[in-house]
Amino acid sequence: MILNDGLKIQRCHYHHEEFHKPRPGQSNRIAPAGERQAGTREIKVVRRVLDVNAKMAEQNRRMFAAQGVYVLNVMSSPGSGKTTTLEKTLARIMPEIKCAVIVGDICTTHDADRLAISGAPVVQVNTDEFGGDCHLAAHVIEKAASNLELGGVDLLIVENVGNLVCPAEFDIGEDARVVVLSVTEGEDKPVKYPLMFRQCDAALLNKIDLLPYLDYDKQKAIAYIHQVHPDMPVFEISAKTQDGFDPWIEWIRDRVGQKSSLP
Amino acid sequence: MHEMGIALQIVEIASASIPAELENVRVVRVNLKVGKLAAIVPDSLRFCFDIAVKDTPLADAELVIEELPVLARCKACRAEWIISDPVFTCEQCNSGSLEILSGRELDIESIEIAEEDGNDSK
Numbered sequence: 001m002i003l004n005d006g007l008k009i010q011r012c013h014y015h016h017e018e019f020h021k022p023r024p025g026q027s028n029r030i031a032p033a034g035e036r037q038a039g040t041r042e043i044k045v046v047r048r049v050l051d052v053n054a055k056m057a058e059q060n061r062r063m064f065a066a067q068g069v070y071v072l073n074v075m076s077s078p079g080s081g082k083t084t085t086l087e088k089t090l091a092r093i094m095p096e097i098k099c100a101v102i103v104g105d106i107c108t109t110h111d112a113d114r115l116a117i118s119g120a121p122v123v124q125v126n127t128d129e130f131g132g133d134c135h136l137a138a139h140v141i142e143k144a145a146s147n148l149e150l151g152g153v154d155l156l157i158v159e160n161v162g163n164l165v166c167p168a169e170f171d172i173g174e175d176a177r178v179v180v181l182s183v184t185e186g187e188d189k190p191v192k193y194p195l196m197f198r199q200c201d202a203a204l205l206n207k208i209d210l211l212p213y214l215d216y217d218k219q220k221a222i223a224y225i226h227q228v229h230p231d232m233p234v235f236e237i238s239a240k241t242q243d244g245f246d247p248w249i250e251w252i253r254d255r256v257g258q259k260s261s262l263p
Numbered sequence: 264m265h266e267m268g269i270a271l272q273i274v275e276i277a278s279a280s281i282p283a284e285l286e287n288v289r290v291v292r293v294n295l296k297v298g299k300l301a302a303i304v305p306d307s308l309r310f311c312f313d314i315a316v317k318d319t320p321l322a323d324a325e326l327v328i329e330e331l332p333v334l335a336r337c338k339a340c341r342a343e344w345i346i347s348d349p350v351f352t353c354e355q356c357n358s359g360s361l362e363i364l365s366g367r368e369l370d371i372e373s374i375e376i377a378e379e380d381g382n383d384s385k
Contacts, residue, residue, distance in 0.1 A: 169265070
């Protein structure tokens, strides 16, 4: 509290000293709409701040559609088992469905190294080159995809940066979004991060092999998911034992089959 | 977490919105609409904005954020209501089939500019 106040004071001070003149009403940060300072004029802009990303995402979507590639954006908090889930998923679908992977992390190529064992072409994006971003934006996907030979690829899996906040805000041109959460996290993650769970098309509840050792209330977690996103499919899986994988694999197969030319 | 990127985008869009025929213009206000469902923390955004505007025509500008509630309409019974808790089922008929009418916005509405004519400069 004290620290916050201290920071605020310091920031205001910086304002005035460095590049601001004190202005009337500055302390009242949220000014009433429509109230304008004398001698100024208003210019209508009406543009989405994420316009550039939205346009890039649409361009990606057209590019993927032209190549018949189904794009799955996989998101989760760090440590939910995203990479293990994808390793096992690739091992199950790979001969039949031709896959490629884009992996986003702030640093390291650890996840890419693990996923490359599947034989799928993998591009690692380290967002520290882009300012340590907490998400993958559409232009980053465009650049990463240009390094992949997408001809003949049926499914492009994007493993987003582990984060339940920001990736939900950025369209990358994907066909579907999947969120992975695990039973070692709180049951209330869906209501704490409602945008993520609203934006996704399916949820994977991972690490169910650990349920006997935890006080986790699985039904409560699923109820929370459906409170935020009624009717969203929830696949209960263990990436370690591959329990529950069949419906999840079927879901991918159906979706990819509708877009590409799979038999 | 990505507020700095957003702040830079705002500065870019606002700077590009200054009419080309005007010279020596300063932007005094940027009016932004942010939906409650957008992954944006207004205080963090203001903090980043104040850094991002340095050495731009917005150096003097205030970021005015209007927060918009999450407004939903039920596709089944057409009821409309404001969602304040993360419960996305219809209050009237319990249907889960909703349209989100507002709450996802991250839009620049307008900028307010002052033309420098010598009497107000530092």
